[in-house]
Amino acid sequence: MNKIWLIIKREFLTRVRKRSFLVVTLLVPVAFAAMIIIPILMAVSGSESKRIAVIDKSGIFNNQLPDKRGVYFKYLPDANLDSLKRHYEAEDYSGILYIPEIDINRPAGLEYYSKGQAGISLETAINGDINNVIERKRMELEGIDKSKLDALRSNISVEFKSGSDEKKGNSWVAYGVGYASGFTIYIVLLLFGTSVMRGVMEEKVNRIAEVMISSVKPFQLMMGKIVGIAAVGLLQFLIWGVLISVIYAVIPLFLSPESIQAASQSNMMAQGNNAEAAEAFRRVTDVVDSINWSLLLSCFTFYFLGGYLFYSSLFAAIGSLANEDASDVQQLTFPITVPIIIGIMIMMKAVQDPGSQLAVWGSIIPFTSPMVMMARLPYGVPGTVPYWQLALSFTLLIAGFIVNTWAAGKIYRTGILLYGKKITLKEALKWVIK
Amino acid sequence: MNLLEVKNLKKHYATHKAVDDISFDIRQGSIFGLLGPNGAGKTTLLRMITGIFYPDEGSILLNGKPFEPQRDTPLIGYMPEERGLYKKMKVGEQTLYLARLKGLSEKEATEKIKKWFDKFEINSWWNKRVDELSKGMQQKVQFISTIMHDPKLLILDEPFSGLDPINSNLIKQEIFDLAQKGTTIIFSTHRMEQVEEICDHIMLVNKGHKILDGSVKQIKQDFKQGLFRIGLGVVPNAAQMATYHFTIINIHENTVTVKMNEDSSTNDILLHFIHQNIPVTYFEEILPSINEVFITQVQQTEKAPVATAAQQPA
Numbered sequence: 217m218n219k220i221w222l223i224i225k226r227e228f229l230t231r232v233r234k235r236s237f238l239v240v241t242l243l244v245p246v247a248f249a250a251m252i253i254i255p256i257l258m259a260v261s262g263s264e265s266k267r268i269a270v271i272d273k274s275g276i277f278n279n280q281l282p283d284k285r286g287v288y289f290k291y292l293p294d295a296n297l298d299s300l301k302r303h304y305e306a307e308d309y310s311g312i313l314y315i316p317e318i319d320i321n322r323p324a325g326l327e328y329y330s331k332g333q334a335g336i337s338l339e340t341a342i343n344g345d346i347n348n349v350i351e352r353k354r355m356e357l358e359g360i361d362k363s364k365l366d367a368l369r370s371n372i373s374v375e376f377k378s379g380s381d382e383k384k385g386n387s388w389v390a391y392g393v394g395y396a397s398g399f400t401i402y403i404v405l406l407l408f409g410t411s412v413m414r415g416v417m418e419e420k421v422n423r424i425a426e427v428m429i430s431s432v433k434p435f436q437l438m439m440g441k442i443v444g445i446a447a448v449g450l451l452q453f454l455i456w457g458v459l460i461s462v463i464y465a466v467i468p469l470f471l472s473p474e475s476i477q478a479a480s481q482s483n484m485m486a487q488g489n490n491a492e493a494a495e496a497f498r499r500v501t502d503v504v505d506s507i508n509w510s511l512l513l514s515c516f517t518f519y520f521l522g523g524y525l526f527y528s529s530l531f532a533a534i535g536s537l538a539n540e541d542a543s544d545v546q547q548l549t550f551p552i553t554v555p556i557i558i559g560i561m562i563m564m565k566a567v568q569d570p571g572s573q574l575a576v577w578g579s580i581i582p583f584t585s586p587m588v589m590m591a592r593l594p595y596g597v598p599g600t601v602p603y604w605q606l607a608l609s610f611t612l613l614i615a616g617f618i619v620n621t622w623a624a625g626k627i628y629r630t631g632i633l634l635y636g637k638k639i640t641l642k643e644a645l646k647w648v649i650k
Numbered sequence: 651m652n653l654l655e656v657k658n659l660k661k662h663y664a665t666h667k668a669v670d671d672i673s674f675d676i677r678q679g680s681i682f683g684l685l686g687p688n689g690a691g692k693t694t695l696l697r698m699i700t701g702i703f704y705p706d707e708g709s710i711l712l713n714g715k716p717f718e719p720q721r722d723t724p725l726i727g728y729m730p731e732e733r734g735l736y737k738k739m740k741v742g743e744q745t746l747y748l749a750r751l752k753g754l755s756e757k758e759a760t761e762k763i764k765k766w767f768d769k770f771e772i773n774s775w776w777n778k779r780v781d782e783l784s785k786g787m788q789q790k791v792q793f794i795s796t797i798m799h800d801p802k803l804l805i806l807d808e809p810f811s812g813l814d815p816i817n818s819n820l821i822k823q824e825i826f827d828l829a830q831k832g833t834t835i836i837f838s839t840h841r842m843e844q845v846e847e848i849c850d851h852i853m854l855v856n857k858g859h860k861i862l863d864g865s866v867k868q869i870k871q872d873f874k875q876g877l878f879r880i881g882l883g884v885v886p887n888a889a890q891m892a893t894y895h896f897t898i899i900n901i902h903e904n905t906v907t908v909k910m911n912e913d914s915s916t917n918d919i920l921l922h923f924i925h926q927n928i929p930v931t932y933f934e935e936i937l938p939s940i941n942e943v944f945i946t947q948v949q950q951t952e953k954a955p956v957a958t959a960a961q962q963p964a
Contacts, residue, residue, distance in 0.1 A: 222750050230739065423734030427795075430700045430728040431751040433720075633702065635732055 220436045220443075227415065227444025232451065241452050245459035252464075266310040266338070271295050273317045280349045287341060289313070301329060313342065320353055387595075391567055394591040397516055398563040401586045405523050405556050408449050409531040410549075415441050416535030416632070417545065425632045434629040439621075442528045446521065453520075508597065515593055515606075522613040523586025526620055527552065533624035536631030537639045548641060559584035567591040570600045582616035585609045623648045652711075653678040653803060653834040654699070659708035661694050668694040670858035671708075676836065676851070678802075681829050683849035683866075684838040685940075687948055691858040692838050693731065696805055699836070700728045713802065724753040727801030731808045731838075733792055735780045742776035745795045752799040759798070766794045770820070785812050793821055797828065804828060807838045822848065842941035854944060856951045862943075870937040873946075876910040877936035878919065883929030890926045895919050907936070 231237055265286040272278055272293055281289045290309070292300070297314055304312055311330035318324065328334060328342065352362060416438070419425045428437055530552050538545045562584050566575030570592040578588035579601070589609050592601050627644045654676040661669040669691045676682045686692050697703040699710060701719025710717040712725065735744055742763070749759035767773045770790055780788060789812055797804060806825070810818045825848065829835055837849060845852060846866060853863035862869065878896075882904045891898055895918040896908040910919060916933070923930050 219751055222747065226747055230736075418736075422737055423730075423732045424736055426702070426730040426732050427728070427734070427748070427792075428751070429702050430726070430730070431723055431748070633697075 219432045220440045223432065223437060223440025224444040224447065227441050228447045231411075231445065231448045237448070237452070241455050242459075244456055245463055248460050249463045267308060268311050268313055268342075269295070269300060269304055269307075269309040270313045270315070271297055271300065272315045274315050276318070276320070276353055277315055277346070277349055280352075281342075281345045284341075287338065304329075305331065320350065320357065323350060390570075390594040390596075393512070393594040394567040394570070395564075397512070397594075398567060398587045398591040399560070401516075401519055401523055401590055402556065402560045402563070404449060404520055405527050405586070406553070408445055408524055409527045409552070409556075411445050412442055412528045413531040413535035413545070413549070415445070416532050416628070417538040420536060420538060420632055420635075421540055423635075429633065434632060435625045437632075438529065438532050438625060438628050442525065442532060445528070446524055449520075449524065511597060512593055516590060518610065519586035519590055519613070522610075522617060526582055526586070526613060526617045527556070529617075529621040529624035529628075533627040533631065533644070536628040537641075537644055539636070539638060541638075544638060551641065555583040556587075559587040563587040563591045570595045576605065580605060580609045580612060582609075582613045585613055626650075651678050652676060653713060654836075655711040656699070657709045657711075659695070659698060659710065660706045661691075661698060661703060662706055667858045669698070669705075672855065672858075672860045673708075674853050674860065674863055676834055678834050679829055679832045680850045681825065681835045681837055681848055683845045683852035684836055684855070685840065685842070685845060685852055685944060686855040687840065690856045692855060693807065695855070696728070696730075696807060696836070696838060699803075700726055700805060724799060725802045727796040727799065727804045729792060729796040729806045729809055731811075733807075735788060735792060735795075737779070737781040739780055740776070741772075741778050741780060741783070741791055744780060745791065745798065748795040749798050754799055762798045762800075763794070766798055770794065786814055786817050789813055790817060790821075793824070797824075801833065803834050803836070805836045805838070808841075809837070810839075810841065810844065842939065842944055846940050852940065854947055856948050859951070861947050861951055866940065869940070869943060873938045873943045874935070875938065876912075878908050878910060878916070879932075879934050879936055880906050880908065880919070880923070881931040881933070882906065882923070883931055886926075886928055890928060893922045895922055904931075 265288065267288050267290055270277065270281065270289050270291045272291060275293070278291055278293065283289060297312070300312055311328055311334065314327045314329065316325040318326070326346065334342075355362060355365070419428065419437075425437075432440075531549075534545065534548045534552060537548055559578070562574055562578035565572070566578060566588045569575060575588060575592055578584045579592050589601070589606070595601070597603070597606060626648045630647045631639060631644065652675040656675070657673045659669055659672045660667070672691075672695060684692055684695070694703065698705045699717075701717065701723060712722055739747070745763050746756070746759050749763060750756065754762065764773075767776065772787070772790060775783065775787070775791070780791070783791065793809065796806070804825075809821060809825075813821065822844075825835060825837070837845070839845060849866055851863070851865050852869065854861040864872070877899065885904050886901070886906070891901075891906070894911060895914040896910050899907040899909055901907075908919065910916070916935075920930065920933065
């Protein structure tokens with residue numbers, strides 16, 4: 217036990233002390249912060265303000281186009297298009313919107329002039345605005361009252377409740393949480409699994425394996441590495457958790473309340489009013505509250521560790537079959553990466569339809585369960601995921617981990633000492649049965 | 651007293667018998683040479699003695715007690731042929747780690763390592779990374795990490811490969827010192843000149859079988875062919891050399907090499923020259939080198955692989 221502890225310590229320390237660990241550990245929260253801050257800043261500062269000269273020969277648009285988000289319309293009904301074209305820049309306009317005399321039923325010939333390309337956002341905005349004005353004008357002509365029409369317009373959404381206590385739920389939040397955690401597990405399996413494999417390969421290729429095996433049992437060496445790297449992963453996630461919550465708490469202090477307000481409004485609904493925005497906020501917080509975070513977090517930790525342990529011993533076994541030739545390993549890892557990729561594919565399905573047969577079985581079979589179950593859990597326990605499924609999934613993952621470790625240990629023990637020979641997977645599997 | 655007693659050890663793989671019924675004893679404090687061509691089963695044999703492999707059959711007694719890998723690893727220092735260090739680790743940390751895995755406490759290990767680093771004058775390497783060292787320097791570190799826990803049984807598989815003559819000598823001297831202090835050493839190699847220089851006792855294996863074992867002196871005696879080199883005061887002519895006591899192998903100026911006939915003695919040869927009134931300046935027996943013994947014995951077993959299993963010189 218003392219020896220395995222020494223091995224864990226070494227595996228942990230050599231990785232944590234590396235500069236790359238520090239970089240990755242710090243960069244991820246920074247990227248996360250950037251994801252929050254940049255859209256806010258963009259919404260606040262907007263693009264630089266644009267003044268657009270409008271030459272309206274039809275008289276329909278006068279003072280009808282709304283000034284918004286840094287775009288200001290200046291109406292010059294009497295200006296001459298050709299002369300304005302020559303000096304509009306000098307007069308501090310970024311472009312000219314020219315509207316000829318038009319037939320309201322067949323409008324044509326509207327043009328926009330600017331030095332460079334106008335850009336998609338301006339194009340969409342102007343097109344939308346123009347069409348709104350024309351629609352309104354047509355309605356007036358047809359005798360439809362605009363205020364009446366607005367009153368008739370509907371914008372409600374059904375409240376989806378689930379379970380006996382009628383918890384309010386929202387599939388979108390469950391979808392987001394499920395997708396994010398399923399995907400995180402997928403990354404963990406591949407990233408840390410490969411890290412185990414590379415560690416084993418290093419030991420074999422550097423020829424330290426036999427020196428080590430003369431002091432410790434192969435199984436101790438393998439488990440020490442697996443546990444050591446797991447500890448690195450946990451530490452990393454812990455630091456990320458802390459840093460991200462700190463960033464989350466600190467960001468509002470740096471941004472003025474108005475800017476957050478502006479950002480959330482522009483994100484939520486550009487055309488909506490404040491009451492609607494508030495209602496949408498309330499719905500989101502309701503749903504966030506409706507998710508059982510402590511259950512989700514403990515299940516995430518379980519599947520994070522369980523999935524990692526399930527796969528890492530297999531990765532270790534593959535690493536032990538490696539030779540100096542790295543391309544051999546690529547081939548050998550294939551049988552392990554395939555179930556992981558199938559897992560992420562089922563996860564993407566399951567997160568949309570958590571009750572389907574594929575999702576249920578995918579979340580029970582240990583090869584895919586860590587990813588698929590995490591996609592289903594946010595939809596609710598025991599509503600979407602009955603307790604028996606969760607229990608079965610847990611049990612099978614633990615059993616799978618034990619079987620894998622036992623089998624991988626046998627391959628590892630032989631492979632790690634076998635030099636200069638290309639080992640096929642078939643041979644390696646024979647060592648398990650022997 | 652025997653430190654190691656190996657009895658009827660067997661290890662069979664699916665395709666071949668790597669070690670097939672090998673027995674031998676090693677006296678405490680002796681340097682035991684394990685010889686054999688590539689693929690003879692040396693590494694498998696050593697791996698069983700170090701507890702890396704379990705034998706299929708047979709027993710190993712270490713210090714008079716049945717060998718138990720878990721308990722006995724601190725008694726053994728093993729430097730395998732396929733050896734290496736963690737490239738990215740610092741030299742000091744690395745040796746400390748390996749010493750602690752052998753069961754030394756941190757304090758004890760640090761003291762021992764310091765002592766050895768002093769002795770080998772490599773104290774300045776403590777904070778260097780292993781991959782900053784040359785191959786020969788790494789070998790030195792490797793050797794220290796093999797012996798720093800004062801093993802009773804030291805197993806060295808090709809310890810001099812990759813070492814320059816100066817470092818070779820340093821390690822060789824250390825091996826002699828350790829043996830002097832009572833450490834038992836198994837020395838596996840196919841560099842025969844080193845064997846003659848270093849080993850007290852050798853065992854030759856091929857194809858999983860023991861071909862012969864004995865002291866270096868004894869083996870040379872056993873395989874000698876009655877050859878003598880004689881220095882003469884004059885260049886002899888053919889008539890002076892005619893006798894039934896020996897046949898001439900070659901004559902090079904005034905040195906002759908002869909093969910003594912079976913029922914003659916060395917004194918008969920000397921008397922012959924005295925009678926011929928040819929002054930003898932020196933007279934020496936030519937013993938076979940271990941290299942010659944090795945080659946002839948291996949060739950013999952190659953020719954008749956099965957029957958020679960237990961062949962021993964009389």
